[in-house]
Amino acid sequence: MKLFEERGYEGTTVADIAERAGLTKRTFFRYFTDKREVLFSGTEIFEGTVIKGVLDAPAKASPLDAVAAGLDASAVVFEQIPDRAGKRQALLDANPELQERERAKLAGLSGSVAAALRERGVTEPAAGLAADAGMSVLRVAFERWTTDPHGQDLRKLLRDALAELKSVTA
Amino acid sequence: MKLFEERGYEGTTVADIAERAGLTKRTFFRYFTDKREVLFSGTEIFEGTVIKGVLDAPAKASPLDAVAAGLDASAVVFEQIPDRAGKRQALLDANPELQERERAKLAGLSGSVAAALRERGVTEPAAGLAADAGMSVLRVAFERWTTDPHGQDLRKLLRDALAELKSVTA
Numbered sequence: 001m002k003l004f005e006e007r008g009y010e011g012t013t014v015a016d017i018a019e020r021a022g023l024t025k026r027t028f029f030r031y032f033t034d035k036r037e038v039l040f041s042g043t044e045i046f047e048g049t050v051i052k053g054v055l056d057a058p059a060k061a062s063p064l065d066a067v068a069a070g071l072d073a074s075a076v077v078f079e080q081i082p083d084r085a086g087k088r089q090a091l092l093d094a095n096p097e098l099q100e101r102e103r104a105k106l107a108g109l110s111g112s113v114a115a116a117l118r119e120r121g122v123t124e125p126a127a128g129l130a131a132d133a134g135m136s137v138l139r140v141a142f143e144r145w146t147t148d149p150h151g152q153d154l155r156k157l158l159r160d161a162l163a164e165l166k167s168v169t170a
Numbered sequence: 171m172k173l174f175e176e177r178g179y180e181g182t183t184v185a186d187i188a189e190r191a192g193l194t195k196r197t198f199f200r201y202f203t204d205k206r207e208v209l210f211s212g213t214e215i216f217e218g219t220v221i222k223g224v225l226d227a228p229a230k231a232s233p234l235d236a237v238a239a240g241l242d243a244s245a246v247v248f249e250q251i252p253d254r255a256g257k258r259q260a261l262l263d264a265n266p267e268l269q270e271r272e273r274a275k276l277a278g279l280s281g282s283v284a285a286a287l288r289e290r291g292v293t294e295p296a297a298g299l300a301a302d303a304g305m306s307v308l309r310v311a312f313e314r315w316t317t318d319p320h321g322q323d324l325r326k327l328l329r330d331a332l333a334e335l336k337s338v339t340a
Contacts, residue, residue: 169300
């Protein structure tokens with residue numbers, strides 16, 4: 001992340017990253033499929049937290065409320081790394097190829113969340129629709145949060161965005 | 171599309187496609203940035219129809235109803251090419267790299283729809299949330315429709331998916 005800041009995302013090579021991290025290029029590629037993936041390390045932790053939150057939601061929770069519980073549980077992951085999250089967002093805003101990967105990751109997360117909802121007994125298309133809605137809420141809240149990661153409460157922003165979605169679809 | 175059916179998507183090269191179409195590779199690349207784009211030709215027509223439908227919706231329509239009007243207007247584009255739509259979906263289902271491009275296109279469409287809503291005076295985040303919700307509705311309806319493009323009415327499937335979304339977020 002530091003290298004991307006110093007040299008720009010485009011100007012940083014895998015060799016540069018590996019050298020800074022004290023790795024060979026070969027070892028680098030054992031951990032990351034490409035340069036873009038460096039910015040998506042930790043995605044699995046985040047995804048695991050969301051899924052656990054969905055599965056642990058009260059049995060009576062609606063599909064969308066179960067998704068909201070998952071997002072709420074995951075907010076703590078980001079709140080531990082506000083600076084990284086802000087810098088990462090700035091890189092994404094500036095690079096369409098990173099945005100494409102981000103969208104693919106969110107689509108993957110949506111699929112996993114839908115699967116977790118089906119485990120809770122939710123049928124399709126409700127599971128997929130609720131999962132997509134959650135990703136939309138996450139995107140809106142996250143964009144707001146990363147403009148000032150120290151000044152705002154991500155969990156409150158998630159609740160606000162969910163209320164706004166409900167009002168839009170009412 | 172025919173070549174992809176005959177040889178599989180992976181087994182078809184740009185040279186094969188250009189030859190079948192009577193083009194040089196150079197001319198091919200004037201029209202398409204890569205092989206994947208062949209399956210996304212016509213996206214601009216579809217997008218233009220959706221945007222026009224959003225802008226032409228009654229002034230009193232809610233943001234989500236304006237998006238629904240755009241999707242409804244665009245259904246006619248797909249209904250003219252049911253066989254192509256079905257075969258294309260089968261290719262997408264089998265190729266993760268095509269799915270990634272499809273998601274990127276849908277995200278781009280969502281951005282354009284949100285911009286059209288802002289032209290109608292809708293503010294953020296309502297515009298982005300309504301646009302995302304529309305893409306989710308489109309995905310669900312389209313997946314159902316392409317399993318049997320001749321037997322089902324896409325516009326009805328769009329209305330059904332919208333009703334399901336409203337019920338999920340109620």
